[in-house]
Amino acid sequence: MILRDKKIAIIGAGPVGLTMAVLLQQKGADVTVYERDRNAETRVWGGTLDLHQASGQKAMAKVGLLERYYAMARPMGINIADEHGNVLFTKNITPENQYDNPEINRNHLREILLDELAVNTVVWDRNFTGMEEYKGQWLLHFENQPDSIADLVIGANGGMSKVRKYVTETQIEETGTFIIQGDIPQPEINCPEFYQWCDGKRPMVAYQGNLLVANPYNNGALTYGVIFKKPDEWTSGNIPDFQNKDQVVQFLLERFSKWDNCYQQLFRSTSFFVGLPTRIIPLDKPWKKDRILPVTLIGDAAHVMPPFAGQGVNTGLMDAVILSDNLTGGTFETIEDAIADYEQKMFIYAKEAQIQSDKNEIEMCDPGFSFTKFIR
Structure with missing residues (x-):
């Protein structure tokens, strides 16, 4: 050898x-x-x-x-929802697809x-x-x-x-998209409305170029990602401080101001944020x-x-x-x-x-x- x-x-x-x-x-x-x-x-x-x-x-x-x-x-099902919290389509786990990608x-x-x-x-x-x-x-x-x-x-x-x-x-190289990842421990206590709304599935929401994907079951935490094109003003350094939780929450509340209150609760309940420019x-x-x-x-x-x-x-x-x-x-x-x-x-x-x-x-x-x- x-x-x-x-x-x-x-x-x-x-x-x-x-x-x-x-x-x-x-x-x-x-x-x-x-x-x-x-x-x-x-x-x-x-x-x-x-x-x-x-x-x-x-x-x-x-x-x-x-x-x-x-x-x-x-194995996890998927709920596709709109910005108002309405579930538009559900993909359930079946015996045929349970091993596809748990x-x-x-x-x-x-x-x-x-x-x-x-x-x-x-x-x-x-x-x-x-x-x-x-x-x-x-x-x-x-x-x-x-x-x-x-x-x-x-x-x-x-x-x-x-x-x-x-x-x-x-x-x-950066591709121009940005992801804010959030983490909520004990979501059944700290974010009960959103956690219950997930119904054990991964919610996926898209509205006007803003995306949200979450997982309520990540070793006792609810984790999620918010995805959007990196704003032009961020190129001049006007970017939230991701060590400052309140600052990031305020940014998300403003950007997602037209979204339902269940999403607002999600942002407010988040204990930890990371900002990630997508790279290649x-x-x-x-x-x-x-x-x-x-x-x-x-x-x-x-x-x-x-x-x-x-x-x-x-x-x-x-x-x-x-x-x-x-x-x-x-x-x-x-x-x-x-x-x-x-x-x-x-x-x-x-x-x-x-x-x-x-x-x-x-x-x-x-x-x-x-x-x-x-x-x-």
Whole structure:
């Protein structure tokens, strides 16, 4: 095996990085994952994930975790509603569609993947800052922590990855859409009207270019995203301070002033906000051929894209399957050849996912958009 006597470092313990680690470890590879979170119990912030049958679920099957995924994930119906709170269309869960793409909390997915790894495979509290060649290996640097060494580095640490510059000079770009994500713990107490109105389903609302998508069941919290085109005045710095909850609530109340009071209650009940400009890494230029030592990217580090086609984590899990197969399957003579083949394939399917996401983003931000077209 081309990984014999090689130390592999994966930067990032998200779903893609951990899946990659499990797949490599199952084949006997010496792999270590470095994660900036303080420990395994650190809450992974964000909405739930839905793994698609043709990609994410195939990866779960590959690592032997598909049944655990089904056991911990929640199949969820959808309520498409209007700005007045009227439900226009409902998609219910049936025996036929319950396994299509059930939603799983990010910490729960991390938990089942960690259970498959040997003890101490993940080194926590390691904020990666950079690396350099040292005596034929990578010398990895971390903030206020000891250095480590590796023969192969796999960047799986998200859209703002600091591993990326060792692979490509392509810069991340904003697409022009903005997402405000909100979090409400104990929604049955803190936001009862909206929580009951959800009726156990994910509400989706679109009105005049403003979208709202929520999930009432995210490990004891209700999480939601508000989506809209980034206002022109924000380019001059006149943007809400997302550390100031009251300021963000006031912005949302003004922007959604024509919406029903149940939505106003949602905003007022929110305890925590994050503002996220949607970003993309263009895949129109080849990556560096003259890398000092073996290094590559998977997941959002490789192909971050807006979330409007639900392809981000699913595409990343495809990366993990293909790259791990290349590195452990005996087909390639060198690590560099295995990486090159993976990257060639990834550029094709990831670019297709980005194109679909871009198409959906344009449609969803149109003032006349309706979710009904997407869900029926």
